[in-house]
Amino acid sequence: MSFAFTLPTTSPVNFTTSFASSSAPSLPSATTTRRALLRDTLKRYKRLTPAEQYNNIPSLLSSISEYLPYLYTLDAYITSQDITPLTEFETEWRAVLSRRTVPTEPPRIRRKGLDYEICFATATLAYAHTLRARTFLANAIQAPPPTDNDATNTSVHLINQAKDQILTAASIFLYLQNRSTTRERGSSQPMPADVTTSIYNALWSLCLASATLLAVLKDDPYPSIVALQHDKNSKEWMYKAPAVPTRVRSLLFARLCMYSADMAGKAAAGVAATPGSGAELKSYCEDMAKTARAKACRFQAIDAEGRGELGEAIGWLVAGKEVLGMVVGGDGDKGKLGRGLDMLKKAREERKMEKVPMEALLGSDAGRMEEAMVLNELERKWRRINDSVNFHAVPSTSSLLAKLPTGRSMFPENQTWTPPKLSSSELSQLQMQAPNGGELDWVGADDSDDDIMAPPESSMPPGGFPRSQSTGYY
Template sequence: MQTSFLAAAEIFTSSNSPPALLFLLHSSFNTPIITTITMVYAFTLPSTSHLSFQTFLTSSTHPSLPQAATTARHALRQALKAHKRLPRGPQQDAHLQTLLTTVTSYLPYLLALSNGLSSKPGDTSPTEEIEITLRTEIISAWRPTLTNPTTTLSLKQRPTTTRIQGQGLDFEIAFVLSTLSYVLNSLARIGVTRTLYASTTPTPEQRTAAIQTATKHLQQASAVHSLLASSPSFATAAHSICNNNKNGTSTLPDLDPATQAALSCLALAEATLLAVLKDDSYVAACIQARNPNDKDWMVRAPEILKVRAHLFARLCIRAAEYAEQAAAGLGSVRSEGRMGIDDDLLGYTRVLGRVARARACRFFGVDAELSGKIGEGIAWLRAAKGALGVRGAGTAAAETKETNTKSRTGLSRLKQGWMERREERRMEKDAGSRDRMEKGELGPGDNAGREEESRVIEMLETKWVRMNDTINTQLIPPSTDLLANLPSGRDIHSAPAPYKIPSLDEEQLVRMRAPPAEDDFGPGSDVEDSDEEAASVARVYTPGTVPERSDSAYY
């Protein structure tokens, strides 16, 4: 039942019902649904091939710098390969912190090489000048993850993305920075998921701490994308593609400034929605009601605190504006008409904007209900259902269409119902639903939060309609009139400044004046590279590993 335990508990707890009655309610209505409301996109991390900087450049002032940069890059490459081979779930999530450390450790070496090539002094040690001599143009290969692979291959080829070779150090730095932003997004996602969907219901303090940490990661990711979008040196990285690439493209949408600007807006939209989620008692109560391990309902019903509904609604509108701006930017990115952004990411941004607008309508409805205008509140909820694409939204247009269809033939009604179901399935696909999870598992499902929001709206609508039919009997105005007068959005987070790449300290630079040591590693074999390509199609498990999801894991 969509109304679940929460709506019934609010009614019965108002009459001081004993915990035994709440037990019956929980056992009757608690049906775990496989969704979450993370509202953070799950980016796929790229991979790269071996690169030795000693082959392309030398340093007369710091001979060990190229080798030290190669060592740091090798550590990052190995960490990315190890991460892809881990089974999805807690093992991959725990490995993200290792990836963050290796990426942030590699970036200072890239900045030192860039400063040496451009004869610029470093920030931390302006007296330590670095001289770099370029032997040949640096060529590195990375596998893009935002490019739609089906647009670059014929029907006879396997739909997978090969590595793209790019020229110049800026191409390498741009991909490393993109990897950093994807890791930060993943850390934000698992931080919220682990806390909100744990087997034990988190306290308000735990929920606040997890969301604040996730918001910090998203703001850092937005700053990284802002740097890639605004820096002139990275603006040409998308066009620094070698001519011998197999797909024949000359530009890469992953590094396009428009793509990076859109991803920066997307991170701000997600951070804004997380700020609202922190104090959203309705969502927290719905999650608690679906958790089969929760026992707090035996003592007390979920507590619904009064919220600053009008403020939260304007924040959600601003998040919707960010998401719609990101969707427009990603949709405009093309590479000679052949390559575009992956459909999953593009669909996610579009659905996230609709979820944000639906949540704004829900908070406007809460604000109206608190003011005694329950009829207007119901209209807002039906407008929210229409924004989500839920069938039977109850808007004025839908009601008129329902009246007209009564006189139609059975075939016309069947066709209309089929079209509505197809639209709803498309929305669910774009939202990021995963059908492969076990039934009853409270784990990652809907990336955009569409299913969770529709559940909250359905719960409130059922409760308010029942109250309006029995007590208030107010008229329900058309939803279209309310949607036409939505206010402007309001920012809660200021746009972060572009990310500043960390620098090597003076002590590290002094040590690199020594001659380089002999390399103890070489380029990866073709077998290792083929393993990575196979992992993108079908995940391979080795003996001793655990399955993708455990039946008893809640994270």
């Protein structure tokens, strides 16, 4: 449940041609060196296979974290007028969130001003944290199921780590949103969608929606049904049913899911309102909003079933599938899934999912299909009981959807990221060094064309919900 951002690449930049400092003579050259290292890391990351990219994310995070203190210190020196501008600073980044007019990669866009560099470099850090969250989710797929004597649940621990990474990304996007509203851009040209206030606000909303769903996921037993379906050799479902949440927790989960749906819907609207933004991100936000709303319906169904209202519970399940766009017909039928789910199952059989690398097990629809499968399993079970024992009437979905609760936030919405800066000891060292004191060795490192794409070892769709043949938590 995290979007798979494509990391941008950038052209070389030499800060010493644009800035000079008498108080810290080596700061521009040291910043140039750290940026060249980051640029080289991004180019090498792009050329890796998908499996290698996932393993390389910690190194990438380290490179960005080493560069940003120099960049933000340079920005602070400019603000305090300890830096003398020599020429107008320009930088060039690939706009990965902007609309593509051709099937090839989006072009690099050059703009003036240090703020353009700061926004792209800082957003890249947030993208990397989101990709790191996907790594934790992929590892959670393959974690072994906890035993009765196991004091720790590896899957839950990994999901918590993924949630923390998403929250860090949210705080970075909130910082960029606040910065973009208070700082004047150095260029009079229109900015790409990647560095607009509306996109930052949308990404912040999307991250909060994702983190909330992950918090629900770690206590949600029902997605394990999907994992059991993928493992034909597992017989665990015969003797170990999922632990059903209590009524109070079901209602709490429903409110958390509604909050996630609201935030994801806000993100989709923000992306749609941003000129030049790509359709891929908007589609993912819309899928997450549908998934979260359908989950809220499912938890309402669990609460109704716990009260003995099996007809109402079935109605909530049908309403959830209607939200997902998977229901054929109206309220009178039994809420059968459309052909989309059958096609998905057929595609999974053809791909032989047990042989697909774990990166390909991360879906691109924010868990929409998986939630539909869970709803379908519960409906099949409860309809069998209702048709043979209870005979409760199933209410209309329109009357139930009107009763959905309001959302409830779980995490603080004002948690903003603090830009890193060089320590006093590091600044003292730069103040004593002469400019260009061996710091520019990396400025031209790996200056070849970076449009070489990674070999298609496996598909890695953007964002989504873990899909697994494991009998673990999922």
